[in-house]
Amino acid sequence: MLFKELQLIEPILKALETEGYTVPTPIQQQAIPLALEGKDLLGCAQTGTGKTAAFAIPILQLVYQSIQNGNRSKTIKALVLTPTRELAIQIDESFAAYGRYLYLKHQVIFGGVSQVPQVNALRNGVDILVATPGRLLDLMQQGYIRLNDLNFFVLDEADRMLDMGFINDVKKIVAKLPAKKQTLFFSATMPTEIEKLSATLLHNPAKVEVTPVSSTVEKIEQAVYYVEKDQKKHLLIHLLKDKAIQTALVFTRTKHGADKVVKELTRVGISAEAIHGNKSQNARQRALSNFKAGTTRILVATDIAARGIDVDQLSHVFNFELPNVPETYVHRIGRTGRAGASGMAVSFCDSEERPYLNDIQKLIKITLPVVREHEFVSSIPMNAAAVKAQQSRPTPRGRFTNQKTSYNRTAAKR
Numbered sequence: 237m238l239f240k241e242l243q244l245i246e247p248i249l250k251a252l253e254t255e256g257y258t259v260p261t262p263i264q265q266q267a268i269p270l271a272l273e274g275k276d277l278l279g280c281a282q283t284g285t286g287k288t289a290a291f292a293i294p295i296l297q298l299v300y301q302s303i304q305n306g307n308r309s310k311t312i313k314a315l316v317l318t319p320t321r322e323l324a325i326q327i328d329e330s331f332a333a334y335g336r337y338l339y340l341k342h343q344v345i346f347g348g349v350s351q352v353p354q355v356n357a358l359r360n361g362v363d364i365l366v367a368t369p370g371r372l373l374d375l376m377q378q379g380y381i382r383l384n385d386l387n388f389f390v391l392d393e394a395d396r397m398l399d400m401g402f403i404n405d406v407k408k409i410v411a412k413l414p415a416k417k418q419t420l421f422f423s424a425t426m427p428t429e430i431e432k433l434s435a436t437l438l439h440n441p442a443k444v445e446v447t448p449v450s451s452t453v454e455k456i457e458q459a460v461y462y463v464e465k466d467q468k469k470h471l472l473i474h475l476l477k478d479k480a481i482q483t484a485l486v487f488t489r490t491k492h493g494a495d496k497v498v499k500e501l502t503r504v505g506i507s508a509e510a511i512h513g514n515k516s517q518n519a520r521q522r523a524l525s526n527f528k529a530g531t532t533r534i535l536v537a538t539d540i541a542a543r544g545i546d547v548d549q550l551s552h553v554f555n556f557e558l559p560n561v562p563e564t565y566v567h568r569i570g571r572t573g574r575a576g577a578s579g580m581a582v583s584f585c586d587s588e589e590r591p592y593l594n595d596i597q598k599l600i601k602i603t604l605p606v607v608r609e610h611e612f613v614s615s616i617p618m619n620a621a622a623v624k625a626q627q628s629r630p631t632p633r634g635r636f637t638n639q640k641t642s643y644n645r646t647a648a649k650r
Contacts, residue, residue, distance in 0.1 A: 242268050245297055247337035252293075255333055261286030266444045268294050271420060276441040278434055279422040285446055288330045291316070291390050291420045296335040298388060298418070299363050303340075310361030312381070314388035317367055317409065319396045321346040321517055322524060327392070328366045340364060347371040348517035355380050369397070369405035376412065383413055391437065394423035394430050403429065410437060425563055456573035458581045460593065460604040465586045467612040468556060469500045474612070475554075475582070476506055476534065483527065484552040486536045487568050489559065494536045497556055501534055508534035539564055547571070555583035558592040562599040 239252050239260055252258075260268065263281045270277055271294035281287045299313050307313065318324050328344035335342070342364040345354045351371070358365075358380055365372075365381075375381045391397075397406050421434050421441070434441075463471050476484065488494045491512040501508040509523035509532045526532040528547055539559065553572045559565050565583075572579030583604065585593050597603055 237265055251334050251336045263446045264290045270442040276438040277420045278441040278443045280445040292330045293334055295388055300338045311385040312362055312365045314364045316390040318392040319400050324366050324368050345371050369402045373405055386417055388418050390420045392422050395425045456569055456579045456581050458604050460583045460585050461607050463584050463612045468584045471612040473504055481552050484534050485571050486554045486556050489557045497536045507532050510536045512538040553581045558589045560592055562595040565596045
């Protein structure tokens with residue numbers, strides 16, 4: 237199926253062609269026609285599946301058509317609510333790209349920066365508003381935003397809203413929305429509270445589910461190193477000596493841990509920056525822009541801050557620390573292997589993290605290949621079952637040489 241088969245208007249098709257898009261992803265194939273029919277939508281899709289375009293494209297078309305049909309007021313016609321600043325910016329950029337020939341007014345608002353430019357834009361009239369919950373509530377309470385005439389509402393990354401403690405803010409915002417509207421609801425997972433929220437928002441919704449959260453992208457090769465905590469920094473530096481790894485995203489569990497990793501990498505001349513909640517908005521955007529431009533080779537991130545990072549040709553993800561929630565592992569490694577490209581996900585596992593690794597392997601139903609011989613190998617032995625399982629598996633498809641060096645350079649360039 238091609239985009240031109242999805243009943244899209246010519247200006248959007250032209251924009252998609254400009255972006256180099258021809259074939260929609262599975263969630264786009266399913267979600268776009270349903271949204272264009274005016275149906276409420278419940279979408280379950282993880283990061284990297286093309287979810288943003290799945291709601292941005294139909295929202296653009298529906299808003300454009302409503303204006304053509306006489307709704308030319310300066311009121312906000314569509315609201316997209318998303319949890320993080322980075323994701324909000326990325327979504328707004330997507331609206332700009334797909335709607336470049338529609339000339340609709342769209343605006344992104346988020347906290348951590350002056351509200352003055354955002355308020356000025358709102359006064360000039362906005363058709364599509366992309367917002368994070370805190371700043372949106374703040375501007376609503378100040379009287380700068382009214383949503384009485386809203387026609388379309390998108391709630392994106394609902395499970396992350398719950399994780400970040402935004403669920404009550406979301407409920408306050410939803411209470412201010414008109415009862416009659418079309419709602420598109422997206423979440424990578426469906427915990428009980430998110431299911432309850434979706435039931436209050438959606439009316440007879442169509443359901444779209446692609447790439448279950450327990451699955452990992454097929455093109456991503458995965459491997460694990462058993463290494464003690466105090467040796468992880470040395471192992472990471474050792475692996476990053478391979479210049480074939482041009483850019484990599486490194487995950488830590490804490491903000492403090494991210495800063496420590498950056499300090500160790502820069503100490504040995506590896507350009508790195510951190511992105512997490514304690515950084516100012518300008519610092520976070522600068523780090524992300526430097527990473528996308530290739531000025532910074534390594535970006536070290538916490539899980540919440542990493543939502544919204546969308547970098548083409550990101551070949552490697554390193555789990556410097558394993559997540560204690562197994563679903564988070566799937567989200568992390570989904571930053572690579574995007575848009576059909578291959579990728580490599582490398583995890584470091586110390587003795588305290590073995591239970592986390594077991595939970596991850598149960599979820600994804602894969603026993604991760606272990607790089608068994610390297611100079612920083614953990615002295616803590618695996619249990620008998622793990623040893624037996626690993627002895628029957630080869631080292632990950634030649635991506636590593638004799639395990640005392642880094643990646644095979646030729647393979648890593650693929």
